[in-house]
Amino acid sequence: MFANPGSAEPPLPMPYTGFEFDSAQRLPLLLCLDTSSSLSNNGAITALNSALASWAKSLVDDMALSAAVDVAVITFGGSEQITVWQGDIPLGRTAPVWPQSPFVPAHEFRPPLLKAHGVTLLDRALRLAMEVVADYKAGLRTSGLTYYRPQICVVTDGYPSDETGKFSYGYRELLPELRRAEEERRFRLFAVGVGERHTGAEDVLKELAPQYHAWLDGFPFQELLAAMSHSARATQGGADEAEFHEIFARLKNRRGGGQVPA
Known part of the structure; x- marks a missing residue:
């Protein structure tokens, strides 16, 4: 899985270099986060x-998650419009292919410091997220590793x-693939809106993740x-x-949560 000295295979970007995967079944968790100017x-x-x-620290403190979860982040917004992150390292607008990957083990996850700027290219970010997850699963299988x-x-x-x-309906091009992914249990998708409720915006989320x-x-x-x-x-x-x-x-019906900090 990892490049040996003298191998033609390119070295993995940090922090993967020198890391030995735990033999435990892997659990890929990808956050696809809006960082547009409205944030x-x-x-x-x-x-x-x-x-x-806070979440990164909680992952380290949770032995079960720390041992199995692998985390990746994709942001949509900012000057690059789409950014793939490997922990706090920006990899650019596209993701590397296996054996390089934006996924990092939970106990090594260091979140990026995000800034709000740009537009909301949700459809492109989600398409990329699906590709990143598919590539990671294929890579794990190639390496003889199993995953949740x-x-x-x-x-x-x-x-x-x-x-x-x-406003763009470009996300609708993804819907047939998302429905197939649901049927084939390729991943579980959560689509969450935060902040002021915009008329019709929740309907977009419902289409993406019924x-x-x-x-x-x-x-x-x-x-x-x-x-x-x-x-x-x-x-x-x-x-x-x-x-x-x-x-x-329980998340939707939480009590006293969700207030904007002073």
Whole structure:
């Protein structure tokens, strides 16, 4: 899996160099995060950065997740419009192919410090997320490693747009593939809106993820990431679909959460 001295295979980017995979079954978890300019309002991007830092620490402290979960981040927004991250290292607008990967083991995950800028190219980011997960699964199989059903969590505070910032139905091109992915259990997709509720925006999320979609008032990023951890534990435990629905229902019906920090 890793390049040997003198091998023609390119070395893996840090922090993968020198890392030996745990023999435990892997659980890929990809965060697809909106970092468009609207996140600069109401302290949203600050809340997101704070939540990511706390979540990274919680992954290290959770022995079960630390041993099995691999984390990748894709952001849509910013000057690059789409950015693939390997921990806090930006890899650019496209992802490397196996054996290089944006996924890092949970105990080594260092979140990027995100800035709010640009437009909401949700469809391109989600397409890339699907490709990254598919490549990672194929690479794990090639290396003789097994994996749980991956999780992709898309988080946005607005409508999907094109490069000019105008509303775009481009995401609908993904729907047939997403439905096939559901049927074939390729991954579990969560689509979550945060902040002010925009008329019709939740319908976009519903189209993307009919089973797991929600619009959450305010910016409850910590609670959202905690729910992703709970879902990962449930996946490790072989939970049936009803348990994942319960986890998501508790997130949507949380009490006293989601307030914008002062």
